Amino acid sequence: xxxxxxxxxxxxxxxxxxxxxxxxxxxxxxxxxxxxxxxxxxxxxxxxxxxxxxxxxxxxxxxxxxxxxxxxxxxxxxxxxxxxxxxxxxxxxxxxxxxxxxxxxxxxxxxxxxxxxxxxxxxxxxxxxxxxxxxxxxxxxxxxxxxxxxxxxxxxxxxxxxxxxxxxxxxxxxxxxxxxxxxxxxxxxxxxxxxxxxxxxxxxxxxxxxxxxxxxxxxxxxxxxxxxxxxxxxxxxxxxxxxxxxxxxxxxxxxxxxxxxxxxxxxxxxxxxxxxxxxxxxxxxxxxxxxxxxx
Numbered sequence: 001x002x003x004x005x006x007x008x009x010x011x012x013x014x015x016x017x018x019x020x021x022x023x024x025x026x027x028x029x030x031x032x033x034x035x036x037x038x039x040x041x042x043x044x045x046x047x048x049x050x051x052x053x054x055x056x057x058x059x060x061x062x063x064x065x066x067x068x069x070x071x072x073x074x075x076x077x078x079x080x081x082x083x084x085x086x087x088x089x090x091x092x093x094x095x096x097x098x099x100x101x102x103x104x105x106x107x108x109x110x111x112x113x114x115x116x117x118x119x120x121x122x123x124x125x126x127x128x129x130x131x132x133x134x135x136x137x138x139x140x141x142x143x144x145x146x147x148x149x150x151x152x153x154x155x156x157x158x159x160x161x162x163x164x165x166x167x168x169x170x171x172x173x174x175x176x177x178x179x180x181x182x183x184x185x186x187x188x189x190x191x192x193x194x195x196x197x198x199x200x201x202x203x204x205x206x207x208x209x210x211x212x213x214x215x216x217x218x219x220x221x222x223x224x225x226x227x228x229x230x231x232x233x234x235x236x237x238x239x240x241x242x243x244x245x246x247x248x249x250x251x252x253x254x255x256x257x258x259x260x261x262x263x264x265x266x267x268x269x270x271x272x273x274x275x276x277x278x279x280x281x282x283x284x285x286x287x288x289x290x291x292x293x294x295x
Contacts, residue, residue, distance in 0.1 A: 029043070029067055029071065032066075032067045032070035032071040033070045033071070033073055035071050037074050037075075037117075040071045040072060040074070041115065041116070041117060043071060044068060044071060044072065044116050045110065045116070047064050047067055047068050047071075048068070048108060048110050048116070049110065050064050051064045051065060051068070052109075052110070065105065068105050069098075069101060069102060069105060072101060072105075072116070072117075072120065073098070073101070075101060075117060075120055075121060075124060076094055076097035076098055076100075076101050076124055077094060079097050079100075079121060079124040079125050079128060080093040080094045080097050080128065082125075083128055083132070092131075093128055093131070096127055096128050096131040097124045097125075097127060097128050099127050100120070100123040100124035100125070100126060100127030100128070101120060101123070101124055103123050103127070104116070104119055104120035104123040104124070105120070107123075108120070113274070113277060113278060113281070114281050115281065115285050117285065118281055118284060118285040148178075148182070148185070148186035149186055151176060151186075152172065152176070152183065152186040155167075155172050155175050155176050156172065158175070159171055159172065159175060169183050169184060237283075237284050238284075241280065241283075244266070245276070245280050247266075248262060248266070248273070248276055248277060248280060249280060251265065252277060259273045259274050259277070260273075
């Protein structure tokens, strides 16, 4: 593995003009993107410690943050590779995953007692899944009908402008040189492009017309639901945990309960909860990162 670009904490030349803190200078890395995943894990801890000490917006803060981003790009490539079979441009998938990586870096705290790799992967995978959910077909539609959908939209716009009303199926069929059945199929295919948003306003005849949204009739979104969606990537590994271990993970990272609060609910000490969390996270990390060789 290529690690020549790393300048270690013990024998590193300080960057010119760089500020220092009580614990020493910000580490310098010649080529963060070339750092091997195993080395990136330890170096990330050091950069996160330094990031917590620096003032946001300063050159030193930006340097540390950007280094963390570049140094952990292998996580994005690893996560993106799992979606290669989708047929989409891998560069688009990687760029989307980078958004998740940046979110994870900005939200990570060493006090969480979780490895950054374990913390970041659900953010990266969740962001990629949202990309597919928001930009692709909600249901499988044959390519022929996908192409017809575009032609149908153009034909409808042309006829609506010409007739000053919505065109009929027969009129659309004549303009597009298709049968009425083909036009109907294309119209149905249009419904498969994007499923209705839960936040879309519902119209009606009442005085509160437009104020209600679909989510109001399905249920109230609980706080932390977005994180639950991201944790879907860990579902196979979570299924292997005991009921107690799954409950601990839920309390700590979904409900964001403190270790003391978890101890009260489980009837054990905070110290015991801390040991349990470390053991569970270690197990999940080894399962998730086995292919990266970082476990």
